[in-house]
Amino acid sequence: MTDKAEKLMGLRRTLIWLYEGVGQWPVTFRWGVLIFDVATISYFLVSPFLGTPGEHFWLDYVIGTIIALDLAARFYIAPTKRRFFTRFMNIADAIVVISMLAPFFSQNYAFLRIIRALRIARAFSFLRDDSPMSSYLRLHRIVIERAINVVVFLFIMSAMVYADQVNRVGSDVKNYLDAFYFTVTSLTTTGYGDITLVGWTGRVLPIIIMLLGVTLFLRLLRALVTPTDKAEVECTNCGLMRHDRDAVHCKHCGQVVYVENEGFDH
Known part of the structure; x- marks a missing residue:
């Protein structure tokens, strides 16, 4: 084996250890x-409300890199590279990288970056330690995931309105805040x-938003x-x-299970 091959194997082992090891x-x-x-997701959420689009190119390039x-x-440590980009989260990351590094994505279509918020689910795939934060995240995983889905949905719909209407003559949407305000009032059917x-898309978009809102x-x-009636606790048997949530024994095998909860009202 050549020195170059040995270095690549060493790099691969190191990356596997960092990403998957204990x-x-x-x-x-x-x-x-x-x-x-x-941190980056927080930046993606607030950046549409900060100044003129494109002011922070250097930060976009750093984050994108x-x-x-x-x-x-x-991708390098993936066991089956052909399937790597069949996973939604990897496709989402690739789209985010393009939107950060390609100048033509830096304005109206920068909303594509918000899909990276779905990567917060990564927290639950590796937090196996017994720290209070890890226990809290695992215990409230479903609620946190649903909250992230709500936030992502709101911002993506707002960004679609912004991208379609901000440069149109006669449109009342002058900035991202206007688009966000319109989306929230439409989703809640306040209106x-x-x-x-304006335009035919200005009629189609509210229809889609209201249907999805209902x-x-x-x-x-x-x-x-609404709290879920199920808890994700693995039976040791x-x-x-x-x-x-109030189970004492596993329904499948009868083994005693220990479900963390805060008590129940009867």
Whole structure:
């Protein structure tokens, strides 16, 4: 084996250890990746409201480069590379990288970056330690995921309105805040009427938003405020993952299970 091949094998082993291994350094590395995800997602959420689009090109390039390196590292250690880009989250990361590094994406279509918020689900795939934060995230995983879905849905719909209407003559949408305001009032079926859209797409978009508001959005909100009747606790005997929140024994095998809860009112 050549020196170059040995170095590549060493790099591969190191990356697998960091992304999938156990121990202090891998966990610290993955916590760092998670913190980076949260920071960049927060930036993507607030950046439409900060100044003129395109003011922070240098920050876009830095974030895009880091995400690209992370994506390349995960692709390099993937056991089946042909299936790597069949996963939605990997496709989403590739789209985000393009939107960060390609100048023609830097204005109206920058909303594509918000889909990276779905990567917060990464937190639940590696937090296996017994820290209070890890336990809290695992216990409230479903609620957190549904909250993220609601936020992503709101911002994507708002961005679609912004991208379609901001440069149109006669449109009341002058900035991203106007688009966000219009989307929220449409989704909640309030419809104050102080902001209107123009063109045939200005009629189709509100129809789509209101239909989704009556179906998807309201269901997401209901799921968010209504606690689930199932808890994800693995049975140590048969491996069944979902149990009733007040379960004492596994329904499948009868093994005693320990479900964390805050008590029940009777």
